[in-house]
Amino acid sequence: MMNKKAYKRIIPGFGLSFGITLLYLGFIVIIPLCSLVIFTAGISPGVFLETVTRPRVLSSYMVSFSTALAAAVVDAVMGVIIAWVLVRYQFPGKKLMNGIIELPFALPTAVAGISLTHLTTDKGWIGKMFHDAFGIDIAYTRLGITVALVFIGIPFVVRSVEPVLEKMDRGVEEAADMLGAGRTKIFFDIILPEIAPALFSGFSLSFARGLGEYGSVVFIAGNKPYETEIAPLMILSQLQEYDYTSATAIALVMLIAAFIILLINSYIQSRSAKITGGMA
Amino acid sequence: MRVRKNDGPVKWVLITISALFLFVMLILPLIYVIVTSFKDGVQYFVNAITDEYAKKALILTVWVTAITVICNTVFGIFAAWCLTRYSFKGKKRISALIDLPVTVSPIIVGLIYVLTYGRQSAVYPILKNLDIKIIFAVPGIVLATVFVTLPFVAREIIPVLNAKGTEEEEAAALMGASGFRIFKDITFPHIKWSLLYGIVLCAARAMGEFGAVSVISGHLRGKTNTLPLYIELLYQGYDFTGAFAVSSVLVIMAVCILILRSIFEKNLIKNKD
Numbered sequence: 001m002m003n004k005k006a007y008k009r010i011i012p013g014f015g016l017s018f019g020i021t022l023l024y025l026g027f028i029v030i031i032p033l034c035s036l037v038i039f040t041a042g043i044s045p046g047v048f049l050e051t052v053t054r055p056r057v058l059s060s061y062m063v064s065f066s067t068a069l070a071a072a073v074v075d076a077v078m079g080v081i082i083a084w085v086l087v088r089y090q091f092p093g094k095k096l097m098n099g100i101i102e103l104p105f106a107l108p109t110a111v112a113g114i115s116l117t118h119l120t121t122d123k124g125w126i127g128k129m130f131h132d133a134f135g136i137d138i139a140y141t142r143l144g145i146t147v148a149l150v151f152i153g154i155p156f157v158v159r160s161v162e163p164v165l166e167k168m169d170r171g172v173e174e175a176a177d178m179l180g181a182g183r184t185k186i187f188f189d190i191i192l193p194e195i196a197p198a199l200f201s202g203f204s205l206s207f208a209r210g211l212g213e214y215g216s217v218v219f220i221a222g223n224k225p226y227e228t229e230i231a232p233l234m235i236l237s238q239l240q241e242y243d244y245t246s247a248t249a250i251a252l253v254m255l256i257a258a259f260i261i262l263l264i265n266s267y268i269q270s271r272s273a274k275i276t277g278g279m280a
Numbered sequence: 281m282r283v284r285k286n287d288g289p290v291k292w293v294l295i296t297i298s299a300l301f302l303f304v305m306l307i308l309p310l311i312y313v314i315v316t317s318f319k320d321g322v323q324y325f326v327n328a329i330t331d332e333y334a335k336k337a338l339i340l341t342v343w344v345t346a347i348t349v350i351c352n353t354v355f356g357i358f359a360a361w362c363l364t365r366y367s368f369k370g371k372k373r374i375s376a377l378i379d380l381p382v383t384v385s386p387i388i389v390g391l392i393y394v395l396t397y398g399r400q401s402a403v404y405p406i407l408k409n410l411d412i413k414i415i416f417a418v419p420g421i422v423l424a425t426v427f428v429t430l431p432f433v434a435r436e437i438i439p440v441l442n443a444k445g446t447e448e449e450e451a452a453a454l455m456g457a458s459g460f461r462i463f464k465d466i467t468f469p470h471i472k473w474s475l476l477y478g479i480v481l482c483a484a485r486a487m488g489e490f491g492a493v494s495v496i497s498g499h500l501r502g503k504t505n506t507l508p509l510y511i512e513l514l515y516q517g518y519d520f521t522g523a524f525a526v527s528s529v530l531v532i533m534a535v536c537i538l539i540l541r542s543i544f545e546k547n548l549i550k551n552k553d
Binding site for chain 1: 312
């Protein structure tokens with residue numbers, strides 16, 4: 001271990017790169033976030049509580065939370081299947097499949113939003129099928145919001161799980177197979193524990209992203225108060241009425257929720273790194 | 281050696297499930313955009329995308345994307361260099377700050393910029409005296425887009441530089457090479473592909489940013505309407521064919537980005553071997 005005090009920086013350019021990094025972060029990230037904190041400090045706790053416990057606000061939190069959670073669960077299941085298929089199997093069209101996974105990152109969310117909406121209304125290609133066959137409406141319901149969030153979140157899970165599956169030692173699976181373990185047993189006892197931290201990371205990223213997502217959701221949601229009104233839309237409508245106090249209060253709760261999800265994730269990641277660190 | 285002798289049926293069931301899911305969720309929306317945009321004939325499509333406001337929105341989007349990408353690329357290189365080439369206190373905190381923007385809801389990004397530069401902020405009188413408009417103007421749109429896409433370039437380069445280690449750069453420095461020369465001759469060739477990869481991701485997100493920009497732009501037709509906002513405007517005016525026609529421009533851009541991405545990724549993997 002090198003003595004930290006004795007360590008001298010050999011490569012030139014520390015001052016310049018450090019300075020630019022801090023200055024840029026300060027201007028773009030730190031100052032705006034501080035202004036949020038300062039503005040919040042000016043809101044009295046009574047007003048804050050009154051704002052965030054309005055029935056309409058509470059129901060928008062519920063809508064955002066439940067749809068984002070449902071979408072993240074769907075993404076987790078489908079993400080593992082897709083990652084597994086991409087890592088373990090050879091088949092025609094694999095390259096294409098690999099290439100389109102990131103489409104939700106590349107396609108503007110508003111475009112995805114209007115397209116998914118039109119596909120899932122009761123006259124749309126998919127919506128008509130569901131409407132006629134099961135009597136289920138997708139667009140303008142919470143189910144529709146979930147569909148849009150599944151679209152947004154799927155790459156997070158696939159791209160988190162894929163590298164771990166690639167690195168996995170197949171010897172353990174082979175041994176389990178020879179000892180007579182069934183396919184499901186191998187999956188749940190050997191593969192799942194191995195990919196669990198990465199899977200949780202992908203799950204929490206898509207969950208956090210879903211909580212804040214606006215562009216793809218706002219078209220498909222229909223935005224009925226108490227029914228399909230999401231929290232980001234509540235913030236926006238307060239802003240459009242120049243009610244900055246309410247907007248900030250509602251936003252703060254969402255921001256804290258997202259940070260808690262990511263904190264739990266980073267705790268799990270560091271714990272699993274400690275556990276597997278000894279073996280690597 | 282194969283783990284399973286009877287991999288057949290399960291393999292194809294899983295592949296079918298994945299393919300079906302991806303087709304319905306990802307490809308069908310793309311096809312729908314293209315098909316619908318030609319629903320009322322080619323002439324309508326051409327009219328929709330050559331509309332004066334559509335052109336202005338496209339030009340604004342290209343400008344905002346270009347400025348954002350340049351800013352975040354320069355920042356990304358310096359930040360990645362700083363975080364991987366030196367050890368100093370507070371490194372983890374800076375790294376966390378770089379990652380923070382992706383986790384903030386776009387609407388909240390818009391909100392914090394309105395709070396920072398809007399009418400109730402402390403700097404507003406100063407800006408007004410200097411006649412600088414940020415909120416409901418192009419600078420605000422750029423700032424919000426820069427915030428949203430801040431980590432993309434840095435995040436792609438940092439792992440590459442970390443994996444490479446600092447020995448070569450240290451040797452060059454001891455032999456008297458300047459910082460710029462070290463970067464140009466030693467560091468840059470290693471990060472070239474991941475840098476391009478990051479730039480493409482950053483551009484994709486920048487041109488499509490909707491939530492943050494919609495808070496901050498003020499929706500002035502022909503002035504602060506980016507392409508995604510213009511699509512929303514058409515859509516809410518029930519000009520669905522027009523909205524999808526303009527969307528198809530963005531779809532084509534997105535597909536180009538995916539193609540570039542896979543080219544860069546191939547080169548990335550080749551470079552690793």
